[in-house]
Amino acid sequence: MSHSAFFSRVRAGQRKLGVAVLLAAFMSVSSAVAQQVAPIQSYDVELLIFRNLGGRETPESWGVEAADSVQQMEIPDDESEPATPPTTAAPPVASYPALPAAKMKLTAIEETLRRSRGYQPLAHIGWTQPGYARNDARYLSVGSLVPASAGLQGQIALTRGRYLHLTLDLVLDGGEGSSYVLRQTRRMRSNERHYIDSPKFGVIAIITPSSE
DSSP: OOHHHHHHHHHHHHHHHHHHHHHHHHHHHHHHHHHHTOOOOEEEEEEEEEEEOOOSOOGGGGTOOBOOHHHHHTSOOSSSSOOOOOOTTSOOOBOOOBOOGGGOSOHHHHHHHHHOSSEEEEEEEEEEEEOBOGGGOOOEEGGGTSOGGGOEEEEEEEEESSSEEEEEEEEEEEETTEEEEEEEEEEEOTTSEEEEEOSSEEEEEEEEEOOO
């Protein structure tokens, strides 16, 4: 083989290698871009907020799981420090489409509470939202979702890290200048009811991955 033919083959091989490298780089960049623009999973969030009138009934009486400390410890946290709920003075930064009544899953429990002497339903609300990262939480104003007669103020946020977290920062007007606070961040399992309470009022929550 002549020297010119040999070098021609070498140059041809180099060109093919260069094209292969460029194609691999293009595919890698395309894959990275696709991952960046992948849609965020959305969730249907449904809350039933009620007042405790001091009756003898317990959450188990109407089929709601009261999450004790053992149940909570079954879900390991995915952050080194727990999230700090916002104060009620922080401005709301989000609004979401309302959850249709046909998709509500706590209606039967609401009716049971209405018949109960120990509890008074204050608001039954729901919406669909993206599962934002915990460091990008979008807080929803409760005042935009409940009637003024409910006497509720505050904010709610659903975030997603390794697990779902629901943050509640709620204030209930107790009348005569008094108020009651429910401020918690709770790890959540999707498709399961969760019971979150304070001495005077509580919340039943269910989070469902949205099919839309």
